[in-house]
Amino acid sequence: MRSDVAAALELDGLGKRFGPKIAVDHVSLSVPPGSFYGLVGPNGAGKTTSLSMAVGLLRPDTGHARVFGVDVWDDPIGARARVGVLPDGLALPERLTGRELLTYLGRLRGLDRATAAARAGELLEILELDQAERTLVIDYSTGMRKKIGLATAMLHGPRLLVLDEPFEAVDPVSALTIRAMLKSFVAGGGSVVLSSHVMALVEQLCDHVAVIDKGRVAAAGPLDEVRDGRSLEDRFVELVGADVDDMKGPSWLAS
Known part of the structure; x- marks a missing residue:
C-alpha cells in the first residue's frame, strides 16, 4: 500500500x-x-x-x-x-417486511424514494430474499436475518x-x-x-x-x-x- x-x-x-x-x-x-x-x-x-x-x-x-x-x-x-456494519446481535425492526425495512433505512440514509426502492429490490434479488419480500422480519430464519442484515449494511453504497x-x-x-x-x-x-x-x-x-x-x-x-x-x-x-x-x-x- x-x-x-x-x-x-x-x-x-x-x-x-x-x-x-x-x-x-x-x-x-x-x-x-x-x-x-x-x-x-x-x-x-x-x-x-x-x-x-x-x-x-x-x-x-x-x-x-x-x-x-x-x-x-x-x-x-x-x-x-x-462504512457499512453488520454488528454482533443485530436488532432489526421485526414488524416490517424485508422490502419495507430496506426502503425505510434507505430513506433514513438520505436516499430519495426511487433510489431506495431500486436498491432494495436489487439487494433482495441478489440475496435471494425476493420470494420472501412480503414476509415480516420476525418470521425470518437465522440465515435470512444475516442476509437482510448484510443488505442494510450495503444499502448506502459504502466503501x-x-x-x-x-x-x-x-x-x-x-x-x-x-x-x-x-x-x-x-x-x-x-x-x-x-x-x-x-x-x-x-x-x-x-x-x-x-x-x-x-x-x-x-x-x-x-x-x-x-x-x-x-x-x-x-x-x-x-x-x-x-x-x-x-x-x-x-x-x-x-x-
Whole structure:
C-alpha cells in the first residue's frame, strides 16, 4: 500500500476497560484498501469490542479509529457514510417486511424514494430474499436475518464493510450467497473486515488476517505471512498458546 493512500480502516492504540477487566489493550491494525481482512481470536479475546469501537458503536478509552482517513469520533457522519456494519446481535425492526425495512433505512440514509426502492429490490434479488419480500422480519430464519442484515449494511453504497460473525449459524446455501456477494464487493474495489471462528473460511476468503488474543494483536499481516507455512488453524493454536495435548473429555465418557 502506498504511503499516500489512506487505509480502509486504521486502528491506532484502541483500548477499552470494563471495571477491572481490560477488554482491549492498545490494538493497532491497518486494513489496506481493496483487501479482504479476517479477524480471528478465542472467545473473549476482544474482537467484538475492537470492531464496535472501530465503527463508532462503542467509545474507546484510548486510541483512534479512522475509515479512509476520517476519524470515527471526530467526524462520525463522514466516517459512517463510508462504512457499512453488520454488528454482533443485530436488532432489526421485526414488524416490517424485508422490502419495507430496506426502503425505510434507505430513506433514513438520505436516499430519495426511487433510489431506495431500486436498491432494495436489487439487494433482495441478489440475496435471494425476493420470494420472501412480503414476509415480516420476525418470521425470518437465522440465515435470512444475516442476509437482510448484510443488505442494510450495503444499502448506502459504502466503501468498507465491517462484519462481525456474518456466517454464524447460517445454512450452507445462504453462506454461499453471502460469500459470492462479498467477493463481488471486493472485486469491485470494496474492502471487507470480518470476524470469524472458522479458520477454513478465513483462509478461503481473506488475503490479510489478524489474530487477537487477550485484547492484544498476536499477529497481523498478509495471510501467508501470518500462517508461516502452516494452516491458519495450527498457527492460531500456536499464537494463543493452546495445548491440544492436554485437551480431553469427561472421565465418565471414557471407555
